[in-house]
Amino acid sequence: VENVRLLDRLSSRRAVVGTLYLTATHVIFVENGSETRKETWVLHSQISSIEKQATTATGCPLLIRCKNFQVIQLVIPQERDCHDVYISLIRLTRPVKYEELYCFSFNPKLDKEEREQGWKLVDLNEEYNRMGVPNNYWQISDVNRDYGVCDSYPTEVYVPKSATAHIIVGSSKFRSRRRFPALSYYCKGNNASICRSSQPLSGFSARCLEDEQMLQAIRKANPGSDFIYVVDTRPKLNAMANRAAGKGYENEDNYSNIKFQFIGIENIHVMRNSLQKMLEVCELKSPSMSDFLWGLENSGWLKHIKAIMDAGIFIAKAVAEEGVSVLVHCSDGWDRTAQVCSVASLLLDPYYRTMKGFMVLIEKDWVSFGHKFNHRYGNLDGDPKEISPVIDQFIECVWQLMEQFPCAFEFNERFLIHIQHHIYSCQFGNFLCNSQKERRELKIKERTYSLWAHLWKNRADYLNPLYRSDHSQSQGTLHPQIAPCNFLYKFWSGLYNRFEKGLHPRQSVTDYLMAVKEETQQLEEELEVLQERLANLQKSQSGNNKVKSKQQDQSKQFGLYTSNNSLANTPQEYSNDLKSFPSRSPSQGDEDSALILTQDNLKSSDPDLSANSDQESGVEDLSCRSPSGGGCLPSEDSGKDSDEAVFLAG
């Protein structure tokens, strides 16, 4: 469709005209201006809602909201075209078959072996071995080898030595969705462990010998403690209500040597609504501080994040400080349980704070243990009530921790944002379907590519320059402050306002420091080489003291990371009063053109540029658009002359 306008979300004055394309996998908008021809690509998988708004004199507005928080406002001139686009998008964004998804057609031009290698990058067997199992207390069980016991669990699970197949099967019949207690994390240092399951089908008074034996087995697997904690991550009321439906929670009277604890994290429906409310706040036009803070509070979002974090902290403490094993469950053991187990693991084990370790953590606690990616993130068209930002919350917990402990993580914020992006993008096969069983049936590994390989290839973009493996923050357990600490939770504008460039500092301290680090390293290496050479020369010149002074002529041109700030920007519209006065400043158009998105300054890891320059979503462009009274540009001004955009050379 031609002559479509793409509006700046916050200022209808600034619009670009271009052509809108719909393909099998993307929505693409190409700007008309000859100098830029800027393209905005959005994967259908990313689109969460399309809103057709009332037709005005200028055309028919169409608002596209994405799961990665990008919001695109289009205005299509003809009503008929708008309707067609709308109907098409509705269909395209509600795929019914997995084969419709982008991952089945995405081609990064790798051969079969490279594809396989990519999938092998994260190996859970290796991970359990790293943890220290199997050992005297824990064994690997193949009782679920054909998914006969639990179809949402993996084929291989780790259970206590004294848990026989009979016990496992018996316990599984007493657990919601047959998700019996299994090992999530084992602490070598003191034999304490984190196990996970779903709720027991205890109703008001039902018992199951095998299930009770299972919990005993977990206790016995830790000789250092004579009890285990059983943590129910639901609010007490919800758990009690479940009893009426024949489910519920463990009665301390029936299970010997357990200490039971409710943690009180709300369910997926509450979380979905919470996010919705928070996004509404983000969509406010020129909100006051008051609007923003009240809106944020009303959404309850940060309260939920804190609840998840507190649960993780409780479990980490139990394991690290008390040396007591913990069994965690919620209702079905695939949402809150996953969140809480992975947060606890992250706090306990510095390995999970490395890039590779984090990938392993997600594979273990989310992918292998049957988190319902399809239902939660809408790979395929399904029940809207199943949609919920569960893994997003976990990812945010990690970010909150990164803010509190800047030296503790090997990876940076961009890593987290790109992972979140790809949970929804369906460009890679890692997060498809609802279980390992489904993924194997679909032959995901043979037909799609692994995100981890892609991220690993670009890992230079994801490093945290402040991380040092020998730093105190990257050793041992992390101890976030428990109280008072409400103020430590910040609004993550890097994610929820990701595409509003005006809100973020135009230059990344992270990128600058990474470049400094690299440059220093290069210089050090160069210095070593030269010193060696000098030593050799001095040796070889026995009597003759002529030391040739070697020029550094072969020194490469080190990308000089000057924090040169000659990035043009325009000020936010601080006032409407100035409009009536004749302006003597240069037209705003000049400055904008200086900030063209160029290959140089885009990180190659950016999901907006996949291997074959497939741009799947709104390009993270640095062009400054000055909205009226809207999102703005904390950036250096080019003054009257539109400077060459001197970007930090990547």
Next chain:
Amino acid sequence: LLRSSQPLTGHNRRRCPEDEKLLGTILDEGERGFIIDTRSAQAAKQARMSGGGTEPKSFYPQWRRLHRALERGRPLQESFIRLVEACSEPSPSMDRWLGRLESSRWLSHVKAALSTACLAAQCLDREGCKVLVHGAEGTDTTLLVTALAQLILDPSCRSLEGFQGLLEREWIEAGHPFQLRCARSAASHARGKQEAPIFLLFLDCVWQLSRQFPFSLQFGERLLLALFDNAYASAYGTFLCNNERERSLCKVKESTHSLWAWLNQPEERQKYLNPLYSHNPLVIWPSVEPQSIQLWQGLFLRWIRPSQHLDEAWAEIQRLVEGK
């Protein structure tokens, strides 16, 4: 950029030919200027009842007046106290925290101050117009605006030396009544009428700028905290008294040491420098969206939250930059 106090128009709409001439000579023929009045239009009008007021359009035809109400005095002090209380309370629920933060309104004041300073800067830089800033007395919100505007516009104010010069000029010499304003701070029960944390508000705004432009200021949070401390209680005479006249009468220069002299010693100075600093010749336009304005944890949670991990991070940054 000019500053003054309010014209004493009064309810009789008095005129002063000298004042009109003075403001007239500043502008060229046909040139327009802006007056930014840091009181609301209503408050400015009411000021006439007590002898103050605004510049009537008919007598100052070349000047266009803009009102930007900035909080000052008692309400600002209350806001500060409420925020400090909210921070020190080990509030049990996350729910209340944001509400408390909001009802202190402190961040709204930060937003308003930055917006007004940006407006002044915009008039100067974008419109090429001269700007006169005044409130009532010209000693509080006026200085807040002019000092911030200069930081935004002028890179020389962003060096450590330049910033000291800015403080000397726009706060100390300009007559901000430090002795009255910075008497007892937030925990005082004796709420002095003249007490108000305007200077702290300024420092908070500077901190916001340093966060949004991490490379552009030669100094860091540590300096801002030191200034905050010294404004309230100091071993040095720099922030004593309320104006130059009082300082002269008290013989401050003869009998005390200057804070700047101490800060500028090489070993001390080192501690206050920003390792990421790189001279930025351009104007820095901050974002005043709510998401961009954050609570200055380093100040308000200074004694509440452990700073160890963040200090370690800064040490790491220092190490990396020095290694280069």
